[in-house]
Amino acid sequence: MRALGIDFGLRRVGIALSDPLRILASRHSTLTWNGKDLDLLIERILELCSENQVDTIVVGYPLRTDGEKSAMTDLTLAFAEELRSRGKEVVLIDERYTSLLASEILQDTKKHKGRDKGLIDRIAAEIILQDFLESERDCAL
Secondary structure (H helix, E strand, O other): OEEEEEEOOOOEEEEEEEOOOOOOEEEEEEEEOOOOOHHHHHHHHHHHHHHOOEEEEEEEEOEOOOOOEOHHHHHHHHHHHHHHHOOOEEEEEEOOOHHHHHHHHHHHHOOOOOOOHHHHHHHHHHHHHHHHHHHHHHHHO
């Protein structure tokens, strides 16, 4: 079964998927939402899980650079709990610096310097998921 990575935000949610062997994460899509209708967002994510044979959802856990909770921490926890209440295994992964790293990757690889926020969210989700996949492999050794 695959794993799905999420970079959760109030306007955009970056999505990444693992391969079936859970070795490599790849960016998938960006979901947009109004920041209010969580049920609709959850349903869209559950549809993606069903379509792609996903059994684990990895959500970026937002902390400030000093390790303290941020304004998004409680919202992200509520989002993760709602996914769990729908029967999904949810793992939280520290996401500090993933958006910054995603911006740097985009800047290094893109010919034009236009800021594609949706792509940054997808790359951040890919980084979050790849970190999880690597830690999962390390635990298995």
